[in-house]
Amino acid sequence: MHELAVAQALIEQVEGVIRQHHAERASRIRVRIGPLAGVVPELLASAFPLAAAGSRMAHAALDLVDAPITVRCQTCGAESEAAINRLVCAACGDWHTQIVSGDELLLESVELETTSALAPNSSSLAPKHV
Amino acid sequence: MCDTCGCNLTPGNRHLAFKPVAPGTTAVSVLKGLLAKNDDQAAHNREHFDRRGILAVNLMSSPGSGKTALLEATLAALKDEFGCAVIEGDLETENDAERIRALGVTAHQIVTGTACHLDAHLVHDALHHMNLDGVDLLFIENVGNLVCPASFDLGQHLNVTLLSVTEGDDKPAKYPVMFRAADAMLLTKTDLLAVLDDFDPDKAEAHLRQLANPAPVLRLSARRNLGMDAWLAWLRAELAAQRARVKTGRTRRPAIQPDGAQLHRATA
Ligand SMILES: Nc1nc2c(ncn2[C@@H]2O[C@H](COP(=O)(O)OP(=O)(O)O)[C@@H](O)[C@H]2O)c(=O)[nH]1
Ligand SMILES: [Mg+2]
Ligand SMILES: [Zn+2]
Ligand SMILES: [Zn+2]
Ligand SMILES: [Zn+2]
Numbered sequence: 417m418h419e420l421a422v423a424q425a426l427i428e429q430v431e432g433v434i435r436q437h438h439a440e441r442a443s444r445i446r447v448r449i450g451p452l453a454g455v456v457p458e459l460l461a462s463a464f465p466l467a468a469a470g471s472r473m474a475h476a477a478l479d480l481v482d483a484p485i486t487v488r489c490q491t492c493g494a495e496s497e498a499a500i501n502r503l504v505c506a507a508c509g510d511w512h513t514q515i516v517s518g519d520e521l522l523l524e525s526v527e528l529e530t531t532s533a534l535a536p537n538s539s540s541l542a543p544k545h546v
Numbered sequence: 547m548c549d550t551c552g553c554n555l556t557p558g559n560r561h562l563a564f565k566p567v568a569p570g571t572t573a574v575s576v577l578k579g580l581l582a583k584n585d586d587q588a589a590h591n592r593e594h595f596d597r598r599g600i601l602a603v604n605l606m607s608s609p610g611s612g613k614t615a616l617l618e619a620t621l622a623a624l625k626d627e628f629g630c631a632v633i634e635g636d637l638e639t640e641n642d643a644e645r646i647r648a649l650g651v652t653a654h655q656i657v658t659g660t661a662c663h664l665d666a667h668l669v670h671d672a673l674h675h676m677n678l679d680g681v682d683l684l685f686i687e688n689v690g691n692l693v694c695p696a697s698f699d700l701g702q703h704l705n706v707t708l709l710s711v712t713e714g715d716d717k718p719a720k721y722p723v724m725f726r727a728a729d730a731m732l733l734t735k736t737d738l739l740a741v742l743d744d745f746d747p748d749k750a751e752a753h754l755r756q757l758a759n760p761a762p763v764l765r766l767s768a769r770r771n772l773g774m775d776a777w778l779a780w781l782r783a784e785l786a787a788q789r790a791r792v793k794t795g796r797t798r799r800p801a802i803q804p805d806g807a808q809l810h811r812a813t814a
Contacts, residue, residue, distance in 0.1 A: 418663055418694035425580050433574055443571065447580065454697040454723040487758065501722040503758040513758045521697075523576045531570040 419459035422521070423467035426460075429523050430473050439528035442473040446526070450483040451500045452519035457482075476527075485518030584698055587666035591701025594673055595684065596797050601788040602684045603781075604700055604800070606724060607708035608717075609690030612734040612768055614642045616708065616777075617685055619768040621651050623778055628682040628785065633672045635664040635689045642687060652676060663694035666701055682785060692721040703788060704729040705800040711735050711745040718753035726757045727801050730764060730780060737767040759801075 430442050449457050457480045468474050487498045489505035495516060496506030504511045579585060595602045605613045614634075621630055632653040634642040643655035654672045656664060669686065678684075686702060688695040696705075707728035709717050712735060718725035725731065731754055733747050751763045762780065766773030791797060 418661075418697060421661070421663075421665070422580060422697075425583055428583060429576070429578065429580065433576060437572065437574060439572070444573075452723055452726065454693065501719040501753075502756050503722075503726075504756060511755045511758050512760070515758075521580045523578050523580055525573055525575045525577075528572045528574060529570060530572050 419455060419463045420467060422455055422460055423463040426464070426523065427467050427471055427473065430476075430526055431471065433526045434472050434528060437528055437530070439530050440472070441529050442476045442526050443529050444477045444479065444527035445473060446479045446481060446524040448481045448483050448520055448522040448524050450518040450520045451485055452515065453521035455521055481524065483517050483520055486516040487513035487518075488516050489513050581698065584666045587670055588699035588701040591666055591670050591673065592703070592797055592799070594670075594678075595701065595703070596792055598678055598681065599789055599792050600678065600681050600684050601704070601781075601785045602686065602700075602702040603704045603706055603784075604686045604688055604695075604702035605706050605708065606688045606692075606695045606727075607690060607710070607734075608692050608713060611690070611708040611710040611713065613687045613690070613708055614645055615768040616732070616734065616766075617687060618645060618649060619771065619774060620685075620778065620781070621646065621649050623774065624683065624781070625649065625651055629680040630683045630685070631676060631678065631681045633664075633669060633676075633684070633686045635668070635687060637662070637689065652681075658689055662689055662691050663698055664688050664700055665698045669700045683781065692717070692724045696724040696727045699799065702800055703798045704784060706730045706732060708732045708734050709750060711739050711742055711747075715745050715747070715750040716753055718750065718757060722757050725754055726759055728754070728759060728761050729800055730762050731759075732777065733763065733765045735767055735769070736765050736772055737770040 426447065430445055434442055449455055461478060461480060464478050485498045485500060486495060487503050487505065488495045489508060489510055490512040491510040492505060492508045494505055494507035498504065503513055505513055607613055617632060624630060630651050632646045632651060634646065634653055634655045635658060636642055637658055640655045643653040646653035654676050656668050656672055664686065686700060705727050707725055709731060711733060733750060739745060747765055754761065754763060764773060764777050764780065766777055
């Protein structure tokens with residue numbers, strides 16, 4: 417679905433990082449996806465090589481990092497883990513909570529090859545869930 | 547907002563940046579929302595609206611939940627009271643825009659082809675094809691889809707998510723990303739409740755609360771003109787709130803994207 421659009425946005429951003437640091441290419445890209453971001457990690461992992469073909473990150477490893485859903489209760493102040501369709505406080509059961517994490521869709525970091533003399537890094541395209 | 551300049555670095559995470567990992571290789575910490583470019587465009591669209599005092603409302607639902615029928619009934623009731631305009635998003639055809647134009651209201655059709663959602667750039671292009679003079683209320687009918695549209699900020703102030711009573715009252719639990727983003731949930735086609743025995747409006751509302759969403763739940767039938775007054779009153783109140791914000795130089799974003807503070811905290 418829209419994971420191809422997300423992959424294209426990712427590639428544009430990484431291209432910007434490569435340019436800004438006068439690097440040769442990206443060898444590893446780390447993206448953090450919360451379950452509430454509305455992006456399916458597996459679909460993003462399969463869209464990425466299609467979108468990256470021919471770019472300066474065509475052989476980069478894409479690490480997709482899960483983020484747990486955590487909510488803070490506005491009634492009792494507790495912070496607890498929550499399920500995607502049950503964002504209630506685990507301590508007191510109230511639904512008046514705020515998301516602390518779990519809705520992020522973040523480019524966390526990029527490993528850049530700054531000189532062309534070195535061997536290319538891993539070209540694994542499989543997602544890694546940490 | 548700036549691109550990849552490192553402005554997302556905080557004292558807490560600065561040590562992560564520019565860390566050499568191997569000779570000839572550098573790890574750069576970016577900590578930036580992936581859809582930042584869409585979000586920047588959305589912020590620009592919102593400036594267009596705020597400069598003109600327009601309230602922009604994004605309608606989302608499955609295909610066939612009654613978005614266009616709701617717009618027809620809403621515009622028939624409000625078009626003499628406010629300046630109204632509509633942006634229609636569909637995979638194909640001008641049909642929905644033609645239904646709106648038949649009421650004498652300006653409508654621009656975005657045909658997305660294969661894209662299953664609108665994004666901020668598509669909406670910006672549409673804005674520059676429309677005459678927004680005298681417009682108070684702009685409705686954006688998103689592509690019928692309970693998944694992708696929730697991830698893309700268009701520059702709207704409010705999200706309205708429709709759930710028709712033929713779809714099942716547990717849809718908020720099945721599509722939490724979409725329903726969490728709703729500033730109002732409309733239970734539509736309530737005239738059909740009498741012939742359906744398994745849709746419980748209270749259950750639909752309870753599922754919404756489980757998503758920590760305090761949004762009002764309005765029950766209505768656009769075709770039978772049931773419950774429309776509460777919806778029209780909500781729109782009038784939201785337009786008044788928008789006008790008060792514009793006067794004091796403030797704006798409002800719907801609950802789609804995490805805010806900057808959360809981006810920082812996510813990596814702290
Ligand atoms: N019974 C009933 N049918 C409705 C109502 N609103 C819409 N419909 C019907 O639902 C179908 C889809 O409506 P439409 O507005 O095109 O849905 P959209 O795809 O969300 O824009 C049409 O056949 C409408 O006549 C309603 O309030 N009651
Ligand atoms: Mg429609
Ligand atoms: Zn609590
Ligand atoms: Zn989509
Ligand atoms: Zn513009």
